[in-house]
Amino acid sequence: MLDPTGRGRDTESAELFARGPATPVDILGVHAWAVADPVLLEELLKDPRISKDGPQHWPAFAEVVSNWPLALWVTARNMFTAHGADHRRLRRLVGAAFTARQVAALGERIEELTAALLDEVALTGPGVAVDLRERLAHPLPIQVIGRLLGLPESLRDRFRRTVDRVFDTTLTPQESAANAAAFYSMLDELIAAKRERPGDDMTSRLITVRDTEGDGGALTEEELRDTLLLVVSAGYETTVNLIDNAVALLLTHPEQLDLVRSGEAGWDDVVEEALRREAPVAHLPLRYAVEDIALPGGVVIRRGEAILASYAAAGRHPVRYGDSGAVFDVTRPVKDHLAFGHGPHFCLGAPLARLEARTALRALFERFPRLALLPGAELEPVESLISNGHRSLPVLLGGGAEGV
Template identity: 65%
Template sequence: MEDRPTATTVPKESRVNRPTAPLVLDPAGTDRHAEHRLLRAQGPAARVDVLGVTAWSVTDPVLLKKLLTSPDVSKDARAHWPEFEQAVQTWPLALWVAVNNMFTAYGADHRRLRRMVAPAFGARRVSLLRDTVEAIVTGLLDELAALPPGEAADLREQLAYPLPIAVIGHLLGLPEDRRGEFRSVVDGVFDTTLTPEQAAANAVRAYEILGQLIATKRAVPGDDMISLLIAARDEEGDGSALSDTELADTLFLMISAGYETTVNVIDQAVTALLTHPEQLGHVRAGRSSWSDVVEETLRHESAVKHLPMRFALADIHLPDGRTIAKGEAILASYAAANRHPDWHGPDADAFDVTRVTKDHLAFGHGVHFCLGAPLARLEVAAALEALFDRFPALELEVPADELVPVASLISNGHRTLPVRLGPSA
C-alpha cells in the first residue's frame, strides 16, 4: 500500500459540506487553479457537470491511480456507458468517447491497438529522432533571431506549436502542406466552448482531411508510420490489423496527441521560468537540469487538466463512503491531482525545480499511459535548453497574470505567449 503524507490545506469540514448539485466545470477554463481547489475540497472525488454530462471528477492521486489500473473501469463508452447513444447526438465532446482507437479501447482490443502503434514511440526510435528534433529547434530559433530588434515574439505560435507539429509530421509522414489543416481541426477538438453543432462540423472536417490523407498515402506510400499502418491494414488478414475506422481514428489520435500536449508543456515551462527567475538560476548554476524543469512543469501545470472519460463497470466504493455507481462516468482530473497537498505537501502549488519528488500523472497511469511521453520529454527539454541559451535575456512582454488561457477545460496553455527575446547569443 502506498504511503500518504497527511499534510493538507483543505479544512476537514469542507470535505463534508458538499453541494447537492454537480459542480459545473468552466468550459473556458478561466480560473483553473481555483476550480481545482474547489474540486479537491469535495474529497477524493466530486460530482461535476462536464458540458451537460454528469461525471465524477477524481482528484485524489491515490484513488485516481487505483481507478486508472482497475479492471472495473473502462474507456469503452459504447459498451459501458448507458448515456452513450444520447451523448453522441448532443454532447460537444462526443468525439472524445466515440472514436475507435486505443484511447477508448478496453481489454484485448486496447492491447491489440496499442501494439500496432507502440513501435513508433519505442526508446530506440525516439533516440534516433534527437538530431531531427534539435535541427528543427535550431531552425525555429534562427527564425526568431531574424526578427527586427525589439519586436515582440509569440513563443506559442513561433516555437511551441511548430516544433511538435514538425516532429510528428516527420515521424508519421504528414505532408507539410496538410499540417495547418490538422492543426485547425485538432484545436477545435480541444476547444470546449464550441457548440454541439460547431463541434460536429469540426469532426466532419477532420475525417474529410483524414480520408484524403489515407487515400494519398495508399496511392503513394512512403517510409513513414502512416504508410506502415495502411499497409498493415491492407495486407494482414488475421483479424489483428486495424479496421478502416480504427485506422482513421488511430491516425487522428497520433496526430492530435502528438503535438497538442507538447505545445502546452513548452508554453507553461517558459512561462514558469520567466516568472520564477530564481528557478532558471538553479538550472544555469547546475543545481537542476532541464529534465528537472520538464518534470516539474508537467507536475505544476499538467498539459491536460481533465481527460474525458472513463466508466465504472461495477459499483466503486469511495474512501469517504460514497459510491460511483455502475455505468457512471469518471473524469480523470490530472492537474488537480498533481497539485494535491496529500501528495506534494503544503507547497504543492509552488513551482520548484529542486523539488526532490516531482511525481505526476500528466501522462496518465496504467495501461493507457501515454506512448508519446519519451518523445514529448525530448522535445520540451531540447526546446528549453536551446531557447534560453540562444536568448539569455528573454522576458515576458506582458505580466504573467495578463496571459489568457486557451478556451478549454481539457487543454492547459495560453492563447499567446508574447516575449521580448533580447540579444541573440
C-alpha cells in the same frame, strides 16, 4: 460545473480538493465523477473495473453523443477509447513507433527543427514582441508528428487548426461536429495519398497492416482513421502546452531558471516539475465504471457512471504535495505526477514529448539568455476545460525594456 473557458481552473482545483476524493461535476451537460486525489486516481487508472469503452460500458452513450460538443472524445475507435484485449491490440500497433530506440533516433532531427525555428525567431526586430507559443511551441510538435506520420506540408497547417478546435470546449455541438467532419476528411485524404505512394512512416505501416489483414485482422478501416486522429491530436496539443507552460514558468520564476544555469538543476528537472505544476491536459474525458466501486468516505461510483481524470488538480493536490503543491520548484526531490496518465493507458508518446520539450528549452534559453515576458502581458488560458496552456506567450528576446 466545469468552466469551458479554462479561466476558473485554480478555483475549480481548490473546490475539488475541498470536496473529497471524488466530486460530481457537470461537463457541458454530462455528469461525471471528477477524481483529483492523485492517490485515488492512480489506483483507478490501473483498475480493470474502469473502462474507456463508452458503447460497451456507458449506458448514456447513445443519448449523449448525439448532441454533446465533446462527442469525438468518446466515439473515436482507437486505443484511447478501447478496453481490454482491443486496447492491447491497438496499442501494440502504435507502440512500435515510440520505442526508446525510435525516439532517440529523432533527437538530432528535433535539434535541427528547433534551431531552424529559433533562427526565424532571431530575425525579430529590437523591441518587437514574439509569441513563443505561435513561433516555437506550436510548430515544433506538429513538424515532429508530421515526420512520424508522413504528413505532407499541404496538410500540416490544416491539421493544426482542426486539432486546436478539437480541444476548444466553447464550440457548439454543431461547430464541433463540423470540425470532426473536416478532421476525418483530411485523414481520408492522407490515407488515400499514402495508399497511392507509401513511405517510411507510421501512416504507411498502419495502412499495410490494414490492407494486408483486412477486417478480420489487426485493424479495421475505422480504427485506422481514428488511430491517426489520436496520434495527431495527442502528439501535438499536449507537447505544445508542455513547452508553453515550461517557458512561462521559468520566466515568471527567474530564481528557478538561475538554478538551472548554475547547474543545481537540469532541464529534465524543469520538464518534470512543469508537468506536475501545469499538467498539459487539465481534465481528460472519459472513463466508466464496469461495476460498483466503493471509494474512501463511503462514496460509491455506480456501474455505468462516467469518471473524469482531473490531472491539473492532481498535480497540486495537498494529499501528496502538502502546502507546496502550487510552488514551482525545479529542485523538488520527488516530482511524481500523473500528467501522462498511469496504468494501461499511460501515454505512449511521453518520451517523445519530454525529448521535444527538453531540446526546445535548452536551445531557447541558450540562444536568448535575456529572454523575458513582455512587460504587462497577461497570460490568458486557451479556451478549454481539457487543454491547459496559454492563448499566446509574448516575450522580448533582449530581456525587457532595458535590454532592447
